[in-house]
Amino acid sequence: MSSRQKKRSSVEQDVLRLIMDAGDEGILQSELWKNMGVDSREGSRAILRLERRGLIIRKKELHSGRWTYRLFSRRKYATIDDIKDIPCTFCDLESRCGESEISPENCKMMTAWIISMLGEGAGR
Ligand code: SF4
Incomplete structure (x- = not known):
């Protein structure tokens, strides 16, 4: 550059x-x-x-x-409210997540949460 x-x-x-x-x-x-x-x-x-x-x-x-x-x-700063509902907070699999086939990449709860966040961001 x-x-x-x-x-x-x-x-x-x-x-x-x-x-x-x-x-x-x-x-x-x-x-x-x-x-x-x-x-x-x-x-x-x-x-x-x-x-x-x-x-x-x-x-x-x-x-x-x-x-x-x-x-x-169009961008907003992230706040605690933005991530308070992340599914990992109350997930029983959290201690094993990322060490086996259980990972954020193939987690349906994470995918659904990200999609919901994108939907909320679109209205900003
Ligand atoms: S990514 Fe999914 S499986 Fe992993 S801790 Fe979060 S909610 Fe649980």
Whole structure:
């Protein structure tokens, strides 16, 4: 990876982290520039790349008489609530799991749990 690509990737990561930190309220694009200390041109490119990759959503908003965008992350930070129902917590096979044919890879309970988590994430 070239130094230019590394810098670009680093800006994208910083932008995404700040948008994720904003949570469900999202963050105005202008606030993002202030918090990051990057110029709006560089930041705008990073936002467009993140949007193209489906990681963020932009919603047009009138703020102080000017049109801008509010940015929302499609990704959320994992919380304890996200994993509290994992089937392994109360599984009788837990002590043998992964040492024989019993493993997360062929566990129907784990598969069902992952599918249910993906379904919940899709609504975010
Ligand atoms: S992966 Fe399945 S078998 Fe293994 S501990 Fe978790 S629930 Fe039990």
